[in-house]
Amino acid sequence: MRLCLINPSNPLVSIVKVKESRWNRYRVWKPLNLMVLAGLTPRDWEISIVDENLGAADYPAMPRPDLVGITAFTSQANRAYEVAAHFRRLGVPVVMGGIHATMCVEEVMQRVDSVVTGEAEGIWAQVLEDARYGRLKRAYEGGLAETSDVPFARHDLLATGYAFGAIQTTRGCPLNCSFCSVTAFNGARYRQRAIPDVVREFQMVREKRVLVVDDNLIGTRPDHIARAKDLFRAMAQADLRKQWVAQATINFADDEELLVLAAKAGCRGVFIGFESPTPEGLGEIGKKFNLWKGRDFRASVRRIQRHDILVVGSFIIGLDVDEPGIGKRIAEVAGRYGVDNLNVLFLTPFPGTRLWNQMKSEDRIALDTFPEDWRYYTLTFPVARYKHLSLDGIIEEMLSCDRSFYSMRRISRRICSSLWHRRMPLVNLVGNLSYRSNLRLNRKAYADFMYQRGNRADIGVREPSR
Numbered sequence: 001m002r003l004c005l006i007n008p009s010n011p012l013v014s015i016v017k018v019k020e021s022r023w024n025r026y027r028v029w030k031p032l033n034l035m036v037l038a039g040l041t042p043r044d045w046e047i048s049i050v051d052e053n054l055g056a057a058d059y060p061a062m063p064r065p066d067l068v069g070i071t072a073f074t075s076q077a078n079r080a081y082e083v084a085a086h087f088r089r090l091g092v093p094v095v096m097g098g099i100h101a102t103m104c105v106e107e108v109m110q111r112v113d114s115v116v117t118g119e120a121e122g123i124w125a126q127v128l129e130d131a132r133y134g135r136l137k138r139a140y141e142g143g144l145a146e147t148s149d150v151p152f153a154r155h156d157l158l159a160t161g162y163a164f165g166a167i168q169t170t171r172g173c174p175l176n177c178s179f180c181s182v183t184a185f186n187g188a189r190y191r192q193r194a195i196p197d198v199v200r201e202f203q204m205v206r207e208k209r210v211l212v213v214d215d216n217l218i219g220t221r222p223d224h225i226a227r228a229k230d231l232f233r234a235m236a237q238a239d240l241r242k243q244w245v246a247q248a249t250i251n252f253a254d255d256e257e258l259l260v261l262a263a264k265a266g267c268r269g270v271f272i273g274f275e276s277p278t279p280e281g282l283g284e285i286g287k288k289f290n291l292w293k294g295r296d297f298r299a300s301v302r303r304i305q306r307h308d309i310l311v312v313g314s315f316i317i318g319l320d321v322d323e324p325g326i327g328k329r330i331a332e333v334a335g336r337y338g339v340d341n342l343n344v345l346f347l348t349p350f351p352g353t354r355l356w357n358q359m360k361s362e363d364r365i366a367l368d369t370f371p372e373d374w375r376y377y378t379l380t381f382p383v384a385r386y387k388h389l390s391l392d393g394i395i396e397e398m399l400s401c402d403r404s405f406y407s408m409r410r411i412s413r414r415i416c417s418s419l420w421h422r423r424m425p426l427v428n429l430v431g432n433l434s435y436r437s438n439l440r441l442n443r444k445a446y447a448d449f450m451y452q453r454g455n456r457a458d459i460g461v462r463e464p465s466r
C-alpha cells in the first residue's frame with residue numbers, strides 16, 4: 001500500500017517565499033506532524049511526504065497512491081482542498097487531519113473522504129486498516145494521546161532542503177490565552193515525553209540545528225521546570241552536538257541553573273510571547289502569567305542572553321486596548337526589553353479559540369467568506385474589525401513598528417551588541433535581515449490585500465467603534 005502525506009503551501013505566508021528572499025531558506029521548517037504520522041504507519045506501507053513549502057509538487061508524475069493524508073493549519077485549508085480534489089478525481093481516498101480539520105469538521109468533511117480530529121496516535125492504525133480494506137469511515141476521533149504512544153518521527157524521510165530539523169518533547173498548555181488554539185486542541189494538561197525517548201529521537205535528527213516545537217519547553221510549575229532540567233542534563237550528557245531553538249514563557253529567565261543547563265544542552269535561541277506592552281493588554285488576552293511578581297522584562301531578557309541564548313520577542317497588534325501609536329510603542333518597548341528579533345502579528349480569531357467566540361458574537365470577523373478567506377488567516381493580515389484601529393490604521397501601525405525596529409541603524413546597534421557580548425552575531429544578523437527583507441514582501445502583500453478588499457462588496461468599510 002502506498003501512502004502519500006502532504007503539507008499544502010499557502011503562497012501568502014511570507015516565510016515560504018524562499019525565491020523572493022533567500023534569508024527565508026532558514027525559516028522553512030519541517031512538517032513534524034507528517035513525520036510523526038509516518039512514524040505511526042506500519043512498515044509495510046510505502047510512504048512519501050510532500051512538503052509544498054519546498055516548491056511545487058508534480059502530482060501527476062508521482063506513482064498513484066492508495067491513500068492520501070493531508071495536514072493543514074487554517075491558513076493552508078484552501079490549498080488542502082485543491083490537493084484533495086485532485087486526488088479524489090483520480091479515485092484516491094483522501095484523509096485530512098490536524099488543527100483545521102479538528103476545528104472545522106463540517107467544512108472539511110464536505111471536501112475529503114475522511115476527517116481525523118485531535119491527535120492521531122490513538123486512531124491512525126485503525127484509519128490505515130480501514131483504508132486497506134476499502135471501508136474508511138467519514139470521521140475518526142483521535143482525542144489526546146498518551147505521550148508514551150508518541151512514536152519516533154520518521155526523520156529519515158524529507159532529509160534535505162531544510163536548515164532545521166524538528167522535534168517535540170511536550171504537548172498542551174495550561175494558560176489558555178484567548179487568541180491561541182493550543183489549549184483547545186492539545187488540552188490544558190502539560191504532557192511530557194519520557195526523557196530517554198527524547199534524547200534518542202534527537203540522535204535521529206539529521207540536521208545540526210533543530211526546532212523544538214513545544215509550545216512551552218519548560219512549562220509553568222516547579223515540577224515542569226525540574227523535568228526540563230533533567231531533560232537538559234540528559235541531552236548534555238548524551239553529547240548531542242545539536243544547536244536548538246525553542247518556545248518558552250518568560251519564567252525561563254527566573255532560574256539560573258535552568259539557563260546554564262539549557263545552554264549546555266545546546267539551546268541557542270528562545271521565542272517568547274510578550275504579547276502586549278501593557279498590563280491591560282495582558283489582562284485582555286488572559287496572559288497575566290507574564291506579570292507575575294511585577295517582572296522586570298529587561299532584566300529577564302538580559303539574564304537569558306548572558307547564556308548566549310538569543311531572544312525573539314513576539315507581540316500582537318489589534319487588542320481592544322490598542323490605540324493609534326501602538327506600533328511605535330511596541331517597537332520602543334521591544335527595544336527597551338533588548339530582544340534580538342521582534343515578531344509582531346495581527347490579532348487573529350482562529351476557530352476554536354475564545355477570541356473566535358467573542359468576535360463572532362460581536363460580529364467583528366471581517367473576512368468571513370469561508371473557506372476562501374482562510375488563506376488570510378496567517379496572522380500577517382488584519383482579518384477582524386479592531387476596536388480603536390481602522391483597516392488602514394492597523395496596517396500603518398504594523399509598518400511603522402517594523403520600520404522602526406528593523407531600521408538599519410537599530411539592526412547595526414543590535415549586531416554590535418551581540419558582537420561585543422560574543423552572542424552569535426552571525427545568526428543574529430541573519431535573523432534581523434530575514435525579518436527586514438520580509439518587510440518589503442509584507443508591504444506588497446498589504447497593497448494586494450487592500451486592493452482585493454477594496455473590490456469586495458461583502459466586507460464594507462466600517463469605522464472602528466470608540
Ligand code: B12
Nearest residue numbers: 029031033069070071073074075097098116119120181378
Ligand atoms: C511548529 C509550528 C509551526 C511551524 C510549522 C512547521 C510545519 N511545517 O509544520 C512554523 C513556524 C512554520 C509555523 C507557522 C505558522 N503557524 Co504554527 N505552529 C507550530 C506549533 C508550535 C507546533 C506544530 C507541531 O509541529 N506540532 C507537533 C505535531 C506532532 O502535532 P500536530 O501538528 O498537532 O499533529 C498531530 C495532530 O494534529 C494530527 N495531525 C496533524 N496533521 C494530520 C494529518 C492527518 C492526515 C492526520 C490523520 C492527523 C494529523 O496528528 C499529529 C500527531 O498527533 C503549533 C502549536 C501546536 N501545538 O500545534 C503552531 C500552530 C499550528 N501554528 C499556528 C499558526 C497560526 C501559524 C501561522 C499561520 C502563523 C505564524 N505566523 O506563525 C504560520 C502558518 C504557516 C503556513 N504554512 O501556513 C497556530 C494554528 C492555528 C490554526 N487554527 O491554524 C498554532 C496551533 C499555534 C497557536 N498558537 O495557535 N508553525
Ligand code: SF4
Nearest residue numbers: 173175176177180215
Ligand atoms: S499563547 Fe503560549 S502560553 Fe498562551 S495558551 Fe498558547 S501556548 Fe500557552
